[in-house]
Amino acid sequence: AQTIHQWPVAEIKAVGSPLSLGCTIKGKSSPNLYWYWQATGGTLQQLFYSITVGQVESVVQLNLSASRPKDDQFILSTEKLLLSHSGFYLCAWSLGGDAETLYFGSGTRLTVL
Amino acid sequence: GDSVTQTEGLVTLTEGLPVMLNCTYQSTYSPFLFWYVQHLNEAPKLLLKSFTDNKRPEHQGFHATLHKSSSSFHLQKSSAQLSDSALYYCALSLQGTGSKLSFGKGAKLTVSP
Numbered sequence: 557a558q559t560i561h562q563w564p565v566a567e568i569k570a571v572g573s574p575l576s577l578g579c580t581i582k583g584k585s586s587p588n589l590y591w592y593w594q595a596t597g598g599t600l601q602q603l604f605y606s607i608t609v610g611q612v613e614s615v616v617q618l619n620l621s622a623s624r625p626k627d628d629q630f631i632l633s634t635e636k637l638l639l640s641h642s643g644f645y646l647c648a649w650s651l652g653g654d655a656e657t658l659y660f661g662s663g664t665r666l667t668v669l
Numbered sequence: 670g671d672s673v674t675q676t677e678g679l680v681t682l683t684e685g686l687p688v689m690l691n692c693t694y695q696s697t698y699s700p701f702l703f704w705y706v707q708h709l710n711e712a713p714k715l716l717l718k719s720f721t722d723n724k725r726p727e728h729q730g731f732h733a734t735l736h737k738s739s740s741s742f743h744l745q746k747s748s749a750q751l752s753d754s755a756l757y758y759c760a761l762s763l764q765g766t767g768s769k770l771s772f773g774k775g776a777k778l779t780v781s782p
Contacts, residue, residue, distance in 0.1 A: 598759060599692065600705075600772040615769075646712060658705075658770060660712035 558583035562647050562661035569668055570636050576669040577664050579647030589630040589647040590658065591622055594644040606630060623653060642668045671696040675759040678703035682780050688731075689709040690776050692759035695740065700761045702735055702742035703770065707756040716757070717744070751781045 557580045569575060581587055592601040604622035612622045619638060623631045630647055632652045647661040675692040682688060695701060707713040717726040719735040720743060726733060731746045744757060759773040 599774045600760075602769065603736070603772075617750075622739060656712075657715045660714065662712050 558587075558649070558659065559647060559659075560647060560659060560661040562645075562664055563662060565662070567667070569666065571639055571668055572636050575632075575634050575637050575641070575666070577645055577647075577666075578663055579630040579632075581628045581649045583632075584596060584628075584649065584651075586627060588652040588656075590648040590650070591630065591632050592646040592648060592660075594616070594646065594663075595614040596643060600644070600646070604632070637668045639668050642666055670672055671694060671698075671700060671761060672771055673759045673761045673773040675714050675757075675774045677774040678776065680778045682749045682778065684727075684780055684782055685748050685752050688744070688749045688753065688778065690744040690757055690759075690778070692733075692742045692773060694742050694745065694759075694761050695743065696761065696763065698763055699737070701759040702733075704731070704733060704742075704744050705758045705760060705772070707758070707775075709755070713756075742759070742770065749778075751782065752778050754778055756779045 561580045563578050580610045589606045592600045593603050594600050601616045603615055604612050606624040609624050609627050620634045645664045650656040650658050675695045676690045679685050702719040704716040705713040706716045708751045717728050717733050733742050735742050756777050760770040762770050774777045
């Protein structure tokens with residue numbers, strides 16, 4: 557069975573500090589990977605997606621970057637956090653075809669102070 | 670661009686009453702439509718998705734019918750249960766884009782005794 561693990565569960569960070577969030581998928585080779593962001597009370601906004609190792613496409617510019625260093629790993633990062641980065645970050649995977657189900661991780665709650 | 674507009678904000682129902690959450694879409698092409706549900710402190714997960722052959726998807730008592738003539742994919746359930754309290758998102762993806770979903774703003778359904 558496939559599992560998706562996100563870390564950390566929660567972070568409290570200062571404005572201007574760096575950030576790195578991680579996501580690992582086990583039990584599925586070459587999945588499509590996604591990062592979503594959910595502001596408090598807001599909708600799910602897709603940030604990045606990746607269909608293969610080393611390739612990441614940006615959907616929305618939020619002064620964040622993403623990388624896929626391994627087939628089963630997806631990293632979201634920034635060197636300088638903004639207050640507006642606060643929210644809930646969700647990693648997801650899918651099989652990659654049309655209309656495939658997205659499977660979400662349990663998310664990371666980020667608070668920027 | 671391609672987008673969904675759904676019932677949003679707070680929806681409060683009494684247990685046993687019918688549920689109806691609206692979802693309409695704008696798309697140049699024939700999209701796939703989805704309903705995702707997110708219970709408190711959990712990750713979103715797929716509830717229903719549209720079929721290409723006009724079948725009506727059903728899950729946990731919920732159903733939705735894709736009406737191309739009215740560009741709609743409304744979510745319905747005949748009798749609300751307390752456990753249905755959650756956030757509900759309508760989402761759209763286009764053929765050939767894999768699982769790149771555009772989510773609606775979400776509706777928070779609260780079912781009371």
